[in-house]
Amino acid sequence: MAEKAFLREVGPRDGLQLVKTILTTEQKLEWCRREAATGVSEIEVTSFVPPHVVPQFADAGDVARGAVAMGGFTAAALVPNLKGAQFAMEAGIAKINYVLSASEEHNLANVRRSTQESIDDFARIIALRDEIAPGKVKVGSGIATSYGCTISGPVSEKRVVEIAAKLLELGADEIAVADTVGYGNPGQVRRIMGAVVREAGDIPVASHFHDTRGLGLANVTAALEVGVRAFDASLGGLGGCPFAPGASGNIDSEDTVFLLEALGFDTGVDIEALVEVRRMVEGWLPGERFSGSIAEAGLPKTFRAPIDAAA
Amino acid sequence: MAEKAFLREVGPRDGLQLVKTILTTEQKLEWCRREAATGVSEIEVTSFVPPHVVPQFADAGDVARGAVAMGGFTAAALVPNLKGAQFAMEAGIAKINYVLSASEEHNLANVRRSTQESIDDFARIIALRDEIAPGKVKVGSGIATSYGCTISGPVSEKRVVEIAAKLLELGADEIAVADTVGYGNPGQVRRIMGAVVREAGDIPVASHFHDTRGLGLANVTAALEVGVRAFDASLGGLGGCPFAPGASGNIDSEDTVFLLEALGFDTGVDIEALVEVRRMVEGWLPGERFSGSIAEAGLPKTFRAPIDAAA
Numbered sequence: 001m002a003e004k005a006f007l008r009e010v011g012p013r014d015g016l017q018l019v020k021t022i023l024t025t026e027q028k029l030e031w032c033r034r035e036a037a038t039g040v041s042e043i044e045v046t047s048f049v050p051p052h053v054v055p056q057f058a059d060a061g062d063v064a065r066g067a068v069a070m071g072g073f074t075a076a077a078l079v080p081n082l083k084g085a086q087f088a089m090e091a092g093i094a095k096i097n098y099v100l101s102a103s104e105e106h107n108l109a110n111v112r113r114s115t116q117e118s119i120d121d122f123a124r125i126i127a128l129r130d131e132i133a134p135g136k137v138k139v140g141s142g143i144a145t146s147y148g149c150t151i152s153g154p155v156s157e158k159r160v161v162e163i164a165a166k167l168l169e170l171g172a173d174e175i176a177v178a179d180t181v182g183y184g185n186p187g188q189v190r191r192i193m194g195a196v197v198r199e200a201g202d203i204p205v206a207s208h209f210h211d212t213r214g215l216g217l218a219n220v221t222a223a224l225e226v227g228v229r230a231f232d233a234s235l236g237g238l239g240g241c242p243f244a245p246g247a248s249g250n251i252d253s254e255d256t257v258f259l260l261e262a263l264g265f266d267t268g269v270d271i272e273a274l275v276e277v278r279r280m281v282e283g284w285l286p287g288e289r290f291s292g293s294i295a296e297a298g299l300p301k302t303f304r305a306p307i308d309a310a311a
Numbered sequence: 312m313a314e315k316a317f318l319r320e321v322g323p324r325d326g327l328q329l330v331k332t333i334l335t336t337e338q339k340l341e342w343c344r345r346e347a348a349t350g351v352s353e354i355e356v357t358s359f360v361p362p363h364v365v366p367q368f369a370d371a372g373d374v375a376r377g378a379v380a381m382g383g384f385t386a387a388a389l390v391p392n393l394k395g396a397q398f399a400m401e402a403g404i405a406k407i408n409y410v411l412s413a414s415e416e417h418n419l420a421n422v423r424r425s426t427q428e429s430i431d432d433f434a435r436i437i438a439l440r441d442e443i444a445p446g447k448v449k450v451g452s453g454i455a456t457s458y459g460c461t462i463s464g465p466v467s468e469k470r471v472v473e474i475a476a477k478l479l480e481l482g483a484d485e486i487a488v489a490d491t492v493g494y495g496n497p498g499q500v501r502r503i504m505g506a507v508v509r510e511a512g513d514i515p516v517a518s519h520f521h522d523t524r525g526l527g528l529a530n531v532t533a534a535l536e537v538g539v540r541a542f543d544a545s546l547g548g549l550g551g552c553p554f555a556p557g558a559s560g561n562i563d564s565e566d567t568v569f570l571l572e573a574l575g576f577d578t579g580v581d582i583e584a585l586v587e588v589r590r591m592v593e594g595w596l597p598g599e600r601f602s603g604s605i606a607e608a609g610l611p612k613t614f615r616a617p618i619d620a621a622a
Contacts, residue, residue: 148613155613183611185573186532213611214566214604215573218529221497248604255525262496262526293525293559300494300524302459302466 005265006042006230007257008206009035011281012063013044013078014250015238016056019288025059027284029066034277035235036073039269040253043067044076044097044232048084064091080111085125089133096129097176098122099142102160103149106180110144119166126171140174141167142208146192147184157188161195174204176232179219182212186222194226206230209251211237211291216251217259224263231256236278237291252292254278258299271299316576317353317541318568319517320346322592323374324355324389325561326549327367330599336370338595340377345591346546347384349584351564354378355387355408355543359395375402391422396436400444407440408487409433410453413471414460417491421455430477437482451485452478453519457503458495468499472506485515487543490530493523497533505537517541520562522548522602527562528570535574542567547589548602563603565589569610582610 012028023031032043045067051058060077067075068091076095079085088096100118101107107115122141129137146160164175177193189207197205207223207230209216220231233256239249257269275295282290323339334342343354356378362369371388378386379402387406390396399407411429412418418426433452440448457471475486488504500518508516518534518541520527531542544567550560568580586606593601 148611148616150612153612154616181611182608183613185570187574212604212608213569214528214563215570217525218532218570221529221532248607252525258524259496259526259529263498293523296559297493297523300459300492301461301464302494305459305465 002264002266004229005224005260005267007040007253007260007267007269008076008230008232009040009043009235009253010208010232010250011234011236011238011253013047014232015234015236017047017054017239019056019238019285021285021288022056023284025062025066028059028063029070031235031277031281032067032073032075033070034280035274036070038273038277039267040073040274041268042074042076042095044078047078047080048087049078049080061087061091064088064093068092068094079125082121082124082128085128085139089129089137093137095138095140096125097140097142098125099144099178100163101144101149101180102155102163103145103152105152106145106149109151115163119163119170122167122172123170138173139171140176140206141172142176142178143167144178144180146177147179147188148181149183150181157192157195160192161199164196165199168200168203172203174206175200176206176208178208178232179210180208182210182216184209184219185215186218189219189222190226193223193228197227204230206232208232210239211248211251217255220251220256220259221263224260224265229265231260235274235281236295238281238285238288248289248291252294254294255292258294262303313575313577315540316535316571316578318351318564318571318578318580319387319541319543320351320354320546320564321519321543321561322545322547322549322564324358325543326545326547328358328365328550330367330549330596332596332599333367334595336373336377339370339374340381342546342588342592343378343384343386344381345588346585347381349588350578350580351384351585352579353385353387353406355389358389358391359398360389360391372398372402375399375404379403379405390436393432393435393439396439396450400440400448404448406449406451407436408451408453409436410455410489411474412455412460412491413466413474414456414463416463417456417460420462426474430474430481433478433483434481449484450482451487451517452483453487453489454478455489455491457488458490458499459492460494461492468503468506471503472510475507476510479511479514483514485517486511487517487519489519489543490521491519493521493527495520495530496526497529500530500533501537504534504539508538515541517543519543521550522559522562528566531562531567531570532574535576540576542571546585546592547606549592549596549599559600559602563605565603565605569605569614573614
């Protein structure tokens with residue numbers, strides 16, 4: 001039996017954050033429905049940020065309720081604060097992905113408060129969950145800019161691990177270590193994620209890589225080496241980075257599944273079906289940059305061939 | 312002192328093999344001159360194939376003589392057979408990169424003979440070198456389709472290692488394990504290159520990766536883990552694959568240097584200067600696909616920052 005590894009689709013959230021076209025609620029739900037049908041078991045379906053900040057997510061409640069009603073996959077949502085977490089829980093979301101930044105400057109720019117204030121808010125979200133949905137809603141936290149920050153530059157690796165330890169102590173059900181700006185390299189990944197995995201014990205640790213500088217899948221390979229088995233990725237690599245116009249965004253879901261399967265992990269995902277969903281979403285978002293090699297080159301003839309089957 | 316790792320530029324050979332524009336001899340030499348000035352220590356400057364097969368290389372002798380006369384870097388040339396090796400040595404080339412395929416079908420399609428016949432020809436090239444340029448010309452061999460073949464599918468890993476062993480026994484000064492069609496994954500790289508490195512002992516082993524399915528730099532990371540320190544790459548990822556139109560080609564030189572330097576290796580290469588050379592070559596080849604993330608996104612603010620410099 002192959003070991004399992006998990007793709008977590010973040011396209012409907014991270015992928016849609018910067019695109020010019022606002023998709024309809026029906027399109028977003030169709031994306032979720034069709035991608036879940038390919039075998040993807042977790043999708044970050046929306047973000048509970050104030051609509052004036054990101055108009056794309058004005059329908060967060062409707063998308064969340066629709067996705068939860070579908071069943072068959074874990075519908076997660078990003079929340080930046082306690083209010084967002086409350087809305088998400090009211091919509092029935094089963095998994096809340098909170099986010100704070102290891103870089104003080106980035107945290108300030110992103111959510112207008114210090115990293116410590118964001119940590120304190122996380123404690124309040126855990127308390128709210130324990131009050132209104134005990135044992136029903138999982139609350140994880142992402143640590144953004146874990147590999148460096150476009151504003152402040154280097155971020156201390158020790159600090160990232162300390163923040164993870166604090167979040168775990170407060171009751172985090174999962175930690176996601178995020179390379180928000182595509183600065184990470186496999187050496188950093190082995191050190192930082194290795195330390196967070198040791199700190200987390202039985203609590204799952206996920207990665208969130210961007211491919212801005214081409215190292216996304218090399219970083220996935222390094223994360224696998226230190227025991228990470230859950231990987232955020234976006235269909236067609238949708239995502240982009242406001243600080244690097246034209247540059248690629250999140251790692252590509254199709255290519256990530258290809259890498260995991262090629263390395264012998266069982267993702268449960270049908271890659272060809274995933275490419276079809278990508279083509280559908282591509283059709284909805286004219287003018288956006290889609291990346292990804294498998295959609296272009298196709299699977300190798302050797303895919304899933306047993307090792308040394310050939311003479 | 313950082314450990315050294317080497318980029319071997321193959322753009323003027325592998326990169327130009329399929330492009331529509333035929334560059335002038337002066338342009339090819341300008342490319343070599345400017346890229347060597349960035350710190351790249353080895354360039355595959357041309358291919359001694361018959362001009363009717365690849366018209367781009369009709370000036371192989373002139374390019375070779377011009378590059379050798381420049382000095383300051385190792386001018387290597389690809390040769391498919393004994394005749395090509397003789398021409399290369401007559402032109403003063405210091406390093407011959409011979410190539411054969413682990414896949415019988417690919418070898419037949421590429422050089423119209425069996426893999427064993429190609430191995431026999433390698434013995435004749437070594438004998439010719441020992442006769443006319445003893446101790447002066449290095450003769451390495453690439454093993455194409457080491458990770459699978461678009462014609463025949465899977466290639467036995469054992470066979471790749473056995474071919475490497477034969478070439479080493481015949482006196483190869485270097486073995487390059489080539490993922491000609493972009494089928495390789497980091498698991499295969501660790502197994503195959505690990506075994507070839509053990510077989511080779513003190514003889515250097517280089518990698519030749521294509522990025523056709525997005526795993527090029529993940530494969531470099533895996534090759535580093537098993538002791539490989541020399542990496543073929545092409546400026547701007549130029550190269551392509553006749554079997555995957557529109558798909559990316561060789562791994563990108565700028566991104567490869569970035570990965571190696573980010574991991575703490577000393578490549579001796581100035582990445583920003585390399586990006587400038589890429590822009591020059593891009594200007595010469597309208598309509599060709601250039602890839603590479605560093606040329607688009609730039610170096611991270613954290614590049615070369617000491618680990619944990621930040622508070």
